[in-house]
Amino acid sequence: xxxxxxxxxxxxxxxxxxxxxxxxxxxxxxxxxxxxxxxxxxxxxxxxxxxxxxxxxxxxxxxxxxxxxxxxxxxxxxxxxxxxxxxxxxxxxxxxxxxxxxxxxxxxxxxxxxxxxxxxxxxxxxxxxxxxxxxxxxxxxxxxxxxxxxxxxxxxxxxxxxxxxxxxxxxxxxxxxxxxxxxxxxxxxxxxxxxxxxxxxxxxxxxxxxxxxxxxxxxxxxxxxxxxxxxxxxxxxxxxxxxxxxxxxxxxxxxxxxxxxxxxxxxxxxxxxxxxxxxxxxxxxxxxxxxxxxxxxxxxxxxxxxxxxxxxxxxxxxxxxxxxxxxxxxxxxxxxxxxxxxxxxxxxxxxxxxxxxxxxxxxxxxxxxxxxxxxxxxxxxxxxxxxxxxxxxxxxxxxxxxxxxxxxxxxxxxxxxxxxxxxxxxxxxxxxxxxxxxxxxxxxxxxxxxxxxxxxxxxx
Numbered sequence: 001x002x003x004x005x006x007x008x009x010x011x012x013x014x015x016x017x018x019x020x021x022x023x024x025x026x027x028x029x030x031x032x033x034x035x036x037x038x039x040x041x042x043x044x045x046x047x048x049x050x051x052x053x054x055x056x057x058x059x060x061x062x063x064x065x066x067x068x069x070x071x072x073x074x075x076x077x078x079x080x081x082x083x084x085x086x087x088x089x090x091x092x093x094x095x096x097x098x099x100x101x102x103x104x105x106x107x108x109x110x111x112x113x114x115x116x117x118x119x120x121x122x123x124x125x126x127x128x129x130x131x132x133x134x135x136x137x138x139x140x141x142x143x144x145x146x147x148x149x150x151x152x153x154x155x156x157x158x159x160x161x162x163x164x165x166x167x168x169x170x171x172x173x174x175x176x177x178x179x180x181x182x183x184x185x186x187x188x189x190x191x192x193x194x195x196x197x198x199x200x201x202x203x204x205x206x207x208x209x210x211x212x213x214x215x216x217x218x219x220x221x222x223x224x225x226x227x228x229x230x231x232x233x234x235x236x237x238x239x240x241x242x243x244x245x246x247x248x249x250x251x252x253x254x255x256x257x258x259x260x261x262x263x264x265x266x267x268x269x270x271x272x273x274x275x276x277x278x279x280x281x282x283x284x285x286x287x288x289x290x291x292x293x294x295x296x297x298x299x300x301x302x303x304x305x306x307x308x309x310x311x312x313x314x315x316x317x318x319x320x321x322x323x324x325x326x327x328x329x330x331x332x333x334x335x336x337x338x339x340x341x342x343x344x345x346x347x348x349x350x351x352x353x354x355x356x357x358x359x360x361x362x363x364x365x366x367x368x369x370x371x372x373x374x375x376x377x378x379x380x381x382x383x384x385x386x387x388x389x390x391x392x393x394x395x396x397x398x399x400x401x402x403x404x405x406x407x408x409x410x411x412x413x414x415x416x417x418x419x420x421x422x423x424x425x426x427x428x429x430x431x432x433x434x435x436x437x438x439x440x441x442x443x444x445x446x447x448x449x450x451x452x453x454x455x456x457x458x459x460x
Contacts, residue, residue, distance in 0.1 A: 006181040006201065008194055010054040012236045012449045016064045016128065017197060017380055018054035018182055020173070020349050022162065024062055024130035026137045027351045029157040029242075029376060030144055031115060032125040034074040039150025041075055041460030047127075047143055048453040054182065061131040061140055065453070066240045066445035068092070071124030076459035077212075081233060084212030085446065088384035089239060093442045094118060101389050103397040108414040108439035114244065115155050115441040123154050123443050126242060157244065157376055159351040167247045167352060167373050168271070168411075168436075171281030175299050175323055177345040190299070192342050197382055200225075200235030204343045209382050211235065223455045236449030238380045241346075241388050244441035245412075246374035249357050252436045259430050270430070273421045274410040276317030283319075288312035302326035304333030310422045316407040321395045327402065344395075346379040346387050374437070384444060412437050 010018070021027070034040045052062035067075070069090045073082055082090065091098060094110035094117055104110060110117040127144060131137035144153065166172040177192045195203030199211040211234025214224065219231035226232070253267065260266030272278050278291035285307045286295050304326045307313055313320055320327070323345075326337045354373025381387035395401055396409045399417070408417040414435045421428040448456070 006194060008054075008179075008181045008198070008201070009236055009449075010182070012451050013054040013182075013198065014064045014238075014447050014450065015052040015054050015056055015058055015062055016240075016349055016447065017179070017238055017347070019058075020176075021058060021062050021130040024058065024060075024132055025162040026131045026134055027159045027162070028129045028137055028141075029159075029351075030127040030129065030141075031123045031154040031157065032127060032144065032151045033122050033154050034071055034124045034150065035152050036150035037074055037076060038460045039148065041150075041457050043149040043151060044075070044453065045457035045460075048450065048457055050140075050143060051450055051453060053450060058130070059132075061129070061136045063130075063140055063143065064128040064447065066126050066128070066447040067456075068124055068443055068445055070122055072446065072456070074124055075456050077233070077456070078214065078218065081212045081214050081218075084210065084234065086210070086239070086384055088389060089444050089446060093241075093243075093444050098389075101393045103392065103408075103414055104439055104442075106414065106435075108435075113439070113441045116244075116443040117441065120441075121154050125151070126240075126443075126445055157353070159353050159376065160356065162351065163356075165356075166375065167249050167354070167357065168252055168275075169357075170275055170277060170279050171296050173348070174277075174281050174297055175319070176348065177342075179347075192345050195382060196343070196345060196387070197238055197347055197380055199237050199382055200232060203382065204339070211237070219455065221458065223458060224451055231455075233448070233452050233455065235452075237452060238382060238447045239384050239388075240349075240445040240447045241377070241379045241381070241384070242443055242445060243377040243439055244374070245377050246354075246372055246438045246440055248434075248436045248438075249373060251434065255434060255436075270421075273314055274317055274419055274433075276313045276319030284313035284317075302333065304337070308332070311424065314419075314421045315402045316404050316410065316420055318409055318411040321401055321409050322391060324395070324402070344387055344390050346381045346391065349378040349380060350375050351378075352376075374440075380447065414438060 050063045052058050116123055129137055129140040164171055177190055179197055180191055180194050193204045194201040195209055199209055203209055213230035213232055216231055224231040225235055256267040256271045260270055277283050280291050280293040280296040282292045282295035283298055283301055285301055286298055302325050326333050328337045328340045331337055352375055355371050399406045399408050406418050407420055410419040410433050417433050418431045419433050
């Protein structure tokens with residue numbers, strides 16, 4: 001990891017990198033298409049003045065913005081500079097190869113998406129709005145209201161008020177890495193080099209990640225930082241993954257209830273085994289037999305020393321797959337294993353949508369298909385292939401993860417799978433676990449630094 005004395009240029013970093021805006025309970029995400037690039041650049045100049053940076057308090061509202069590769073090209077970023085972005089970003093999420101990597105097939109295939117897919121209007125920009133209340137959110141919408149701005153609205157992604165629960169009923173948002181130089185963490189194992197999330201800084205390998213650079217003469221006003229013979233457009237930027245995911249909550253609990261032979265406690269126990277935490281958030285490795293709400297925010301633990309064989313928390317559970325901690329080869333349980341884990345971390349920034357259900361009542365007659373609900377999954381990373389896509393392909397969707405044979409993630413895989421819960425003397429194995437989530441849209445965006453935003457606006 002890079003030296004702990006690293007200083008980040010917080011005033012040039014968009015605030016979403018530094019925080020999830022937990023105090024701002026309301027959010028709305030506006031998907032936009034560039035129609036007239038010159039007018040759109042003029043509009044962007046106004047937006048840039050309203051962007052919330054990593055130093056802003058954001059007590060009442062926050063505004064951030066990100067662009068697809070198509071959007072940056074439309075606004076006039078030179079093709080030579082575009083080649084400095086990662087291939088994954090330039091290809092986009094809906095390419096055939098990306099679909100295979102991400103497991104987007106069947107009902108989750110891009111051909112069926114509502115936005116970002118093959119049959120949908122182009123998405124060039126996402127405007128991310130956060131506020132303490134709906135009225136403050138409406139004020140922020142003035143940024144896109146009215147005509148003559150050179151942009152068209154593709155879709156509005158509305159959310160429900162932020163809580164610490166996700167729709168299946170579990171305490172959420174517990175395990176997040178800290179960024180070196182930007183966030184504080186009591187656990188050194190959970191502090192990750194800034195270059196894992198921001199371009200222009202050393203990553204966990206001690207190297208500077210590749211990023212888009214302009215010829216110096218393309219930035220005569222020196223809006224961007226200049227070094228090594230070029231104008232650095234990528235510095236202080238991050239790749240933003242957005243996936244529109246619906247959750248079949250009634251189907252989830254119908255399956256758990258049936259697999260638990262109609263017993264409420266067994267249904268909750270099986271669901272907890274699949275997720276890797278109890279509904280309160282208490283980790284199974286800390287309390288394998290029962291839920292302990294006092295441990296609901298516990299995040300300082302490993303797997304190898306306490307539970308190497310997955311008897312408490314199955315190796316195939318969602319949280320153990322998404323963040324294996326110290327259980328990875330080589331040398332599980334050592335600093336080397338944690339070092340490998342830190343190279344595949346992401347910053348999650350998602351918000352929920354749709355009506356809330358009663359908390360964990362599998363037998364409730366009110367738990368019907370009464371509307372769509374789910375998650376706008378969002379995450380930030382500096383290397384799409386090594387971070388988000390690796391987690392999705394090699395850990396989440398891999399049926400042979402950590403010695404398993406045909407078990408994909410039982411909670412977020414989009415296809416039917418098997419789930420194995422080790423036990424003594426006999427393991428428990430359930431088959432035909434249906435996919436409980438469906439991808440309805442998505443795209444890769446670039447969340448630029450604020451100087452880069454001003455440079456884009458200058459291209460008019």
